Amino acid sequence: MLVIPCPHCGPRPENEFRYAGEAHIARPADPEALSDAAWADFLYMRGNPKGRHAERWRHVHGCGRFFNCIRDTVTDRIERTYPAGTAP
């Protein structure tokens, strides 16, 4: 089980959190204007890197807030976490 440092509450066990997938995927401002390929890229295509990964978590059994996290997907080591809406 990971120990995840919530930027608002500090380190807590993984089962207080819910994983929310790759971070920094912005919903296109005007979906109507997008090609099908660009829409598919937004909806479905993922980096899925072996190594450094920017991802979202939500502290569902704590403050309830979403935040971002940089984790290495080979070692599962967390480099750092930072509030939602801020740049990596």
Added chain:
Amino acid sequence: MKFSLRTLLTQGLAGHSGWPEQWRSPEPKAAYDVIIVGGGGHGLATAYYLAAEHRVRNVAVLEKGWLGGGNTGRNTTIIRSNYLWDESAAIYEHALKLWEGLSRELNYNVMYSARGVMMLAHTVHDAQVFKRHVHANRLNGIDNEWLTPEEAKDFCPPLNIGTDVRYPIVGAALQRRGGTARHDAVAWGYARGASALGVDIIQNCEVIGIDRDAAGAVTGVETTRGRIGAGKVGVVAAGHTSVLMGMAGVRMPLESYPLQALVSEPVKPVFPCVVMSNTIHAYISQSDKGELVIGAGTDAYTSYSQAGGLHIAEHTLDAICEMFPMFRRMRMLRSWGGIVDVTPDRSPIIGLTPVPGLFVNCGWGTGGFKATPGSGHVFAATIAQGRPHPIAAPFTLERFRTGRLIDEAAAAAVAH
């Protein structure tokens, strides 16, 4: 050497000292017509059917570790074909039919055992979903039947159908032709068959780059054992597919998660069939060695760690102990994880890619062992002919652009 009663007797009398190696391990050639990346069951089956059915024999299978060292050798070997959608039913049933004759076809005992796969329903919703599956399967000519709790217990006597538990059993769906097979034997049998037809099986050879010409078409691969040319490359790398496709600049609708399994100490035969519970996340059967083979869930987050969290396995053992109280004092021997490649609709991707000459077979996620023969069979045809085999046709990468998803995710939640 063909396996037969005669070879068994003569080898037995010679103290089993004369068995030859089962496949050749040659140095890689400078180039092949087709390179398959990934020596798991799906990659090896693809190579076998390319050689056996399409006479494409100048083929190499490149494996970064050892054959079957990926998910093929890490899975709980559940085989069934009672999927909801027509497209899925077609490919899994195609595979099941091939399983039924596979030991004979390969002259290698893959220990396919149709002992029945029983999926438990614990809620009204489960019961409705499974009955819907039973009817859909019947329309597709696939056996699947609904059992009452008492009938389920008749079929699997260790099952606790008491109502004083957290998740009582309200019924079950049973596919009698479902069962298990020996995972290593599947990899070895296909490798042996392919090698005998001229396919080069090359282990300890990691692909680290995909070469393309000015027009963007594939010309070969870079490996830890040097460059190897090829006009066609088939990527069959399960959890590492995104990494490999990234080498050719193709983004994939995949996320890689650790999925765990564990086995108990071996005991005498006590468990006659396969039992799965999607709702409380546990899968169990007994291997011919006597170990209970138990499948757990995926971790919540993507990872390449091949481990998985302890709390995931613990959660599964809770469920096993509730359903089968007689296993409460059983000791677990080993546990491990595999990296499964999960698509948004929980259906595989088989076919062409935007890069000419590059083919992909992936996205089997938590449930592709059962499909191994069918997947290899239709992927070989797709590579040989340069267009999708009819059974593979719905499973294109394109479907994520067109929106024609095959949503087994909504149908089953768990895909084993």
